[in-house]
Amino acid sequence: MAVIVSIHSFRGGTGKSNLTANLASQIAVSGKRVAIIDTDIQSPGIHVLFGLNEEKMGRTLNEFLRSECSIEDVAFDIGEHIGDAPGRKSLAGKAFWLVPSSINSGEISRILRDGYDVGKLNEGMNRLIKGLKLDYLFIDTHPGLNEETLLSIAISDVLLVVMRPDQQDFQGTAVTVDIARGLDVPNLFLLVNKALTRYDPNQIREHVEGIFQAPVACVLPLTEDMADMGSADIFSLRYPDHPWSKSLREAAQAVLNAA
Amino acid sequence: MDNEAFNTLKRDVESMTEVEGLTMTDLLTFPDDLRLLLNWMMRENGVQIEEMASYLAQEVNEARMLLEKMIEKGLIEEIKKKEEEQYQVLVKSSRNYRVPKKIWQVIE
Numbered sequence: 001m002a003v004i005v006s007i008h009s010f011r012g013g014t015g016k017s018n019l020t021a022n023l024a025s026q027i028a029v030s031g032k033r034v035a036i037i038d039t040d041i042q043s044p045g046i047h048v049l050f051g052l053n054e055e056k057m058g059r060t061l062n063e064f065l066r067s068e069c070s071i072e073d074v075a076f077d078i079g080e081h082i083g084d085a086p087g088r089k090s091l092a093g094k095a096f097w098l099v100p101s102s103i104n105s106g107e108i109s110r111i112l113r114d115g116y117d118v119g120k121l122n123e124g125m126n127r128l129i130k131g132l133k134l135d136y137l138f139i140d141t142h143p144g145l146n147e148e149t150l151l152s153i154a155i156s157d158v159l160l161v162v163m164r165p166d167q168q169d170f171q172g173t174a175v176t177v178d179i180a181r182g183l184d185v186p187n188l189f190l191l192v193n194k195a196l197t198r199y200d201p202n203q204i205r206e207h208v209e210g211i212f213q214a215p216v217a218c219v220l221p222l223t224e225d226m227a228d229m230g231s232a233d234i235f236s237l238r239y240p241d242h243p244w245s246k247s248l249r250e251a252a253q254a255v256l257n258a259a
Numbered sequence: 260m261d262n263e264a265f266n267t268l269k270r271d272v273e274s275m276t277e278v279e280g281l282t283m284t285d286l287l288t289f290p291d292d293l294r295l296l297l298n299w300m301m302r303e304n305g306v307q308i309e310e311m312a313s314y315l316a317q318e319v320n321e322a323r324m325l326l327e328k329m330i331e332k333g334l335i336e337e338i339k340k341k342e343e344e345q346y347q348v349l350v351k352s353s354r355n356y357r358v359p360k361k362i363w364q365v366i367e
Contacts, residue, residue, distance in 0.1 A: 117351075118282075118283075118350055118351070119280065119349070119351060122350050126304050147282060147283050147284065150283030150284065150286075150287070151283050151350065154283060154286070154298060154301050154302075155301055155302055155304075157302070179287065182287050182294070183283075183286070183287070183294075183298055184294075184295055184298040184299070186302075
């Protein structure tokens, strides 16, 4: 049975899509069958980390939600189309797929206007798991709480809540953690991103765990190297010895251990 | 689940108004045992009557009566999987954003 992993944050700009891409890539490289579904239909972006643009991505989740194709038709085979980026070369031949949301403005406005059946999204995820014989399905969610994100949280075996060491994030994360507990998520982790390097990550971990009474999967340092890459590649594959990548692998291990 | 908790669960289901499927926001407002049962069914993605009886620690007939009531209330549906009868949560929500028509006309 596949493990469903949702990556969520209460607020935008936490680095959620970047983390999802890196975590899923690490698990795909370890030999597991992995897919990512981009349910951030209002503001999709994870496809960029895999070198996709509107022309390259083909069919999208939007078309599946309008019943114009099957979910398997939308799954883009990353292992077969790694592109030129040095980090992504490690993904060659891996069983790794991305279900992208459309980046076309007309498509986005159409789905916002007409809405869609959240039940169909659920059905699509289940079909994807079976059709691709997945070990792991990662869900990149829209920040904040709405029907889709609540559904993602409700069906998840593992939930990673991403937060920055920032007062606004602390309050928002408290709301998300409360709701995740209400939805009985079996494995809940916090992931602290963009931590200032002048602070001790162990102290940050201890502080956050004390506040939320939930384990911190990793504390990732704020780094200009990541910003410099500008989502052009999978950072942890390109720079495996970087402190950020080492911390990220702790979170990947937590996900693997939780299964 | 002991008999007292099971009887409370049955009463909670019986007193519900009928819905056409479940929204996640509804789910969060349900009493604990009902919410946990539905959470479990969602995560299992379909359960058989025997699994439900085992989860509830009740006889199959008792579990079946509760299931029938939940179907009647529009919370779950019966499906066929590999020729077996299973039950799954009926997720509902077709939503859109309340944006004035004029704005849609501009962005389309």
